[in-house]
Amino acid sequence: MSGDHGLSVTVPAALSCLQEDPDLQIVLVGDQPQIEAELRKQKAGPDSRRSIRHTTETVAMDESPSKVLRSKKDSSMRVAIDLVHEGQAQAMVSAGNTGALMATAKFVLKTLPGIDRPAIVSAIPSVNGYVHMLDLGANAECTSEQLFQFAVMGSALITAMQGNAHPKVALLNIGSEEIKGNDIIRGAATMLQASSLNYIGFIEGDGIFLSEVDLVVCDGFVGNVALKTGEGVAKMIRQFLKEEFSASILHKMAAVAAMPALKALSKRIDPRYYNGATLLGLNGTVVKSHGSADVVGFANAIRVGIREVKENVPHRISALLGEALKTSVDVRAA
């Protein structure tokens, strides 16, 4: 039921993923009559791998997380997370209210042992293809220990998803020299240096996109600002390009010639292909799609969930944390 476009996006995205992945089973959680109407609209035939779980409530984009947790127990969001908790589903995907999703997922699924707080992680485009970054907005303030846990969680995810055994981890800071930043970041750096993770040091904001790092770690406030800033600059440049290419007849003709290259560029930074942020650190897989995602974007979020389930990401996080926590305790004892 979630997202700016609701069922007109989520249902066709689900159908398209069912078609491409014969292992997949999908439970559509929400208002059954509306879902059935959308399925008819999409001319979807019967499919034993597809079922509907009727719910009577939905979560609005501006509802407070605590209110949702208290009063929306038959919302599509809550029931879908309950299904994961009960083992009837292995992952849930939502384009809904991020704060409510985070609070509900944390309350129902609980965090993995040794993980204080879940964090939001996503892949974003970079000169090397893409880079993972967390936290993107779940935790406005973090301790050094939490930043360290984020590094463990992100490293396990990248190893699982890309087969990269030693992903390069960087801390986002405001200077590459060790004297800069604040005590929390310097504390996390000390823990990372002593750990078995492949920690390469501090990077600044431009390094997210321009350096050869696999994972960028930061608190949720800074991460969210960086993510949205990046999206804003990309949109602004797209608008400027459009304006410049329609500034005169000659420019318009040039635009036609330039179209294939511009389209290729557009695809490389198209947020739809990076859609699907994971709430990492939970006993279960929860994927958050951008609220404004279209069918292509939402299908990508579903695929992120499928891959994390197939690669058993929560288990891998626990395994890596066991190894890394020992180091962390050593550092704190030292």
Added chain:
Amino acid sequence: MSGDHGLSVTVPAALSCLQEDPDLQIVLVGDQPQIEAELRKQKAGPDSRRSIRHTTETVAMDESPSKVLRSKKDSSMRVAIDLVHEGQAQAMVSAGNTGALMATAKFVLKTLPGIDRPAIVSAIPSVNGYVHMLDLGANAECTSEQLFQFAVMGSALITAMQGNAHPKVALLNIGSEEIKGNDIIRGAATMLQASSLNYIGFIEGDGIFLSEVDLVVCDGFVGNVALKTGEGVAKMIRQFLKEEFSASILHKMAAVAAMPALKALSKRIDPRYYNGATLLGLNGTVVKSHGSADVVGFANAIRVGIREVKENVPHRISALLGEALKTSVDVRAA
């Protein structure tokens, strides 16, 4: 003596500004023989509006601010700031070590009455032309009161530089709803709402570039990350464009046709035309150029200093603060 390129950039930039502005007088502070050699290289004739102040030391880019403050009393940076303090100059422009520049300027010039800490402000491109933003890296952590003071300082600057009597002020946050963010930002919002400033509310990272705001206020950590992130994305897109336009002969031919539009785009986001960040809140004008600035960029930083002196920005900040502080005290008393 400052910046990645030293005198080969700063001297020709100074000469070019002297040529375009008949009111300008420039003191070149640094190693006299080296400056004279550069002037000969630039074939600069005698000019009564140009003088040299010889110094024996320079500040390295990686020196700690406290060490510079203690031991580099005959550095070009320190002496140039001393000249402002002594009234022999009205502004100083440097492409040197930001931390050392901030510490030295604060120590020598002191902050304006009622201002706790100076902040770094700069104009950056946006869909509306440009937007001012502060703090860009001087203060990693800020109180609500300091964010409020930044809003006053930035508003006074914009009114002085653009004749805009009621610049629209926004606080950078991770959600536009009032429930998001942290106590410090919410406290600043309360003070701004009650003030005479034209406060329009929270914006997220993308809003810096896409919304109709004149001033974005945030702490120096977040501001620095956002600024560098924006630069990183712009560079990445430039590189992607280059790659796509050389991917095939056809694309290369298209690139030739597209060149005028691409050049126009490039000019709109060229950081050189936005070079020159001000250390706002001091008893005097101090402008920081990007270390890698070329002659065009450094000349722009000099022009920023000239305009701020002509518009008497420090005086305007004090005047606006007097008005705004009353409101702030009222809010805290309420």
